[in-house]
Amino acid sequence: MQCTSFPDDLVGLQADWLRTYRSLAARPAAVGTTPLRRRLIALSCAISTHPYWSRPARTAGGPAELRRAARARAWVRAA
Numbered sequence: 001m002q003c004t005s006f007p008d009d010l011v012g013l014q015a016d017w018l019r020t021y022r023s024l025a026a027r028p029a030a031v032g033t034t035p036l037r038r039r040l041i042a043l044s045c046a047i048s049t050h051p052y053w054s055r056p057a058r059t060a061g062g063p064a065e066l067r068r069a070a071r072a073r074a075w076v077r078a079a
Contacts, residue, residue, distance in 0.1 A: 006069055010050050014070035017043040 020043060024036040053062070 006066055007050075007052055010047065010052050010066065011069050011073055013043055013047050013050070014066050015073050017047065018067070018070055 017040065020036055020039050024033055024040065027033055027036070047066075
């Protein structure tokens with residue numbers, strides 16, 4: 001199995017994390033960012049505790065590859 005073949009739910013979580021982060025970055029700090037920050041924390045926890053990471057065959061580049069896969073998915077959906 002390739003290191004880029006992530007489960008769909010994990011890629012979806014990462015794509016949601018990226019969207020939430022972009023929304024947070026676009027907002028002024030004084031304009032109710034708490035819900036977005038809490039969402040990022042919850043998504044980060046869900047990503048880091050996903051069963052995929054307990055697989056013995058995963059590589060050190062896994063998190064970076066996951067972000068690339070999530071960006072690619074977002075790019076395909078936007079087109």
